[in-house]
Amino acid sequence: LAYPIQNKNSGFYHLIQFESNTEVINSLEVEFRRDERIMRFLTVKLDIHAQEWAEKRKKRNLSKVKK
Numbered sequence: 001l002a003y004p005i006q007n008k009n010s011g012f013y014h015l016i017q018f019e020s021n022t023e024v025i026n027s028l029e030v031e032f033r034r035d036e037r038i039m040r041f042l043t044v045k046l047d048i049h050a051q052e053w054a055e056k057r058k059k060r061n062l063s064k065v066k067k
Contacts, residue, residue: 005039017054 001011025043032041046054 008039011039 001009005011029041029043032038
């Protein structure tokens with residue numbers, strides 16, 4: 001970590017990309033807040049440009065794997 005959070009100097013970072021409706025995301029955020037093992041979390045919604053970029057990146061990565 002760049003600075004201590006809750007007196008902890010190290011941690012794990014995870015990036016999870018998924019599609020879901022608002023109800024599922026809201027319930028996930030409630031569970032994240034309740035779980036004392038999770039120090040911080042950030043949920044973002046991709047705008048149309050970021051979604052297009054992610055699709056292009058995904059296709060490019062898949063084509064590399066197939067070769």
